[in-house]
Amino acid sequence: MPRTPSPSIPAQNIRVTLKDVASVAGVSAMTVSRVLNAPDTISAATVARVREAIASTGYVPNSAAKALRSSKSRLIAAVLPTLTGSVFLDTIGALTAALARRGYQLMVGQSGYSAIGEDQLITDIISRRPDGIVLTGVVHTDEGRRRLLASGIPIVETWDLTPEPLDVLVGFSHEAVGREVSRFLVGKGRRRLALIGGDDVRSKRRWTAFAKSARALGVPAPVARFVSAPTTLAHGRETLRALLAEHPDVDAIFCSSDALALGVLIEARAQGIDVPKQLAVIGFGDLNFSAQLDPALTTVRIDGPRIGELAAHCIVARALGEPLDERIIDVGFTIVEREST
């Protein structure tokens, strides 16, 4: 019978309640509650006695009861397209850690890359009455935005500087990225620019600014190819092949992800194309392998963990009704120049 708890385990039972602790300690339930939530208001002797009772009974508070009574769930919901291979992972990881430090738990919802199921997801989230919702790289249907807003739950959007945020926003301007990358490439003497991106809204916004800026700088109109998200190395290889077949004179490529860029690098080598001499390649994301590639990959770096930490700060402040210095935080980005351009 290896699964029977050994007798050394205290009589911990999931059904131990505040009342049980109270009667063991010889105080009222309210006093136990105060020891847990505001020990300063209770005499040291009582606190000690109650703490002992808690330990001996193995009491663990019931968050559902707490949430029901106090209307505070200490739960934050995060919505992102998918967990798998996501550029948002560092953000979500940092968010989880920063929230845990503040006594909040994270609930994860994957919206997928389509709007299907989003409605159900939103209902599920609202039904938990989280103290806040962090949206990451998610574009909502109007209906979804409306329901989220109507719920009255504080919302922080991240990874995007939209013109009309729902409430608080922590991100950067994808337009600025597109513009600066095209300036950077043209500044390096490139004239036939191209972009390979995912078919998501953020990538499209970078493209629009990229193309517009290139034209303003007097070089020929760039060309673009879009692949279905999430973007992979294989996409990069295939798309470079197709792109060069049609536009052999392209001399610079902006890839929507470092994975795509790695694919481009590999395909270029396979075709005997010299990077950066014949072709400049710049990625997006600065994954941990990018600096180590040969040639080392020039890329756009976003401080994902910082976004997560700021989002945690903002959403907790909003949840507690504290004032926020700014409603829109631009974390910016950096073009990390390496060997591939």
Add this chain to the structure above:
Amino acid sequence: MPRTPSPSIPAQNIRVTLKDVASVAGVSAMTVSRVLNAPDTISAATVARVREAIASTGYVPNSAAKALRSSKSRLIAAVLPTLTGSVFLDTIGALTAALARRGYQLMVGQSGYSAIGEDQLITDIISRRPDGIVLTGVVHTDEGRRRLLASGIPIVETWDLTPEPLDVLVGFSHEAVGREVSRFLVGKGRRRLALIGGDDVRSKRRWTAFAKSARALGVPAPVARFVSAPTTLAHGRETLRALLAEHPDVDAIFCSSDALALGVLIEARAQGIDVPKQLAVIGFGDLNFSAQLDPALTTVRIDGPRIGELAAHCIVARALGEPLDERIIDVGFTIVEREST
């Protein structure tokens, strides 16, 4: 005042309760509850009337009240070391999706690679009264295991075939991986084996079996280098350099992750070492870029999403008190042979 909800938004309010819906529909609260949870027991006409009232009021159930009364939270907690760069991501992603399909939400806890804070994490998790807990790649302190068990909450461990599972287990044998990889390499004529791994328990278990099997096959004792988790490409480069400096005759390397293996590949190329002629390289994880590398990387493939789906199946079955066919599920692994060996 752009933040004031537009008047077209229905009077959705987070404070709409079952009672409100009931009075709008002209029925009792209990009837509304039944329409939501067991519509078959209610007449079609009443169902329609209640559904209308729900829509017009914008009612969203309160999970905390539901959980408190019914002792069912429809919440599953997942514990993993870290979200960032984790080999478990596909598993967690699939788990989240599979649970959502069954009406369950996922709560994420990061235990870190140390035991610090694990105790607090466990308390936080138990206090939510999740219907189940999925443990992924986490080795617990005895105290932690005891408290988890004492909580009475169903537990599924994943990614590991430990000799004494807490309850249900979905994983594979790290010993078998180590053994098979050494057999594979020796079968290819290699004799001076080496391993580069993370300093986690699973990696160490693979190493022990790898070394033992190699000796049994009559080749010299393999050498190993361990780096702090999570493993990166940079670790791979550095460690290969150090390893070859000391053991220049090594002719095969088993890396604990494909990221490490990529680093080894890059460093080998930088040093003018021919892979696979002079050095065979095998990774672990089969990341999406591994097949595209040059040379394409031989690696050990684990079906991460399958583990997540099976874990979802098991934990939900346990939560509902349904019988389970097996308590230990071995998903196995595959050595995917490519160009690097």
Add this chain to the structure above:
DNA sequence: TTGAAAGCGCTAACAA
């Protein structure tokens, strides 16, 4: 097929 009463475990509000 529907309703009424009770209470899940906790804390806000008030009282002592």
Add this chain to the structure above:
DNA sequence: TTGTTAGCGCTTTCAA
């Protein structure tokens, strides 16, 4: 500093 009362929103149980 501590206790009492009431009730958060829902579902279990019993009754009709």
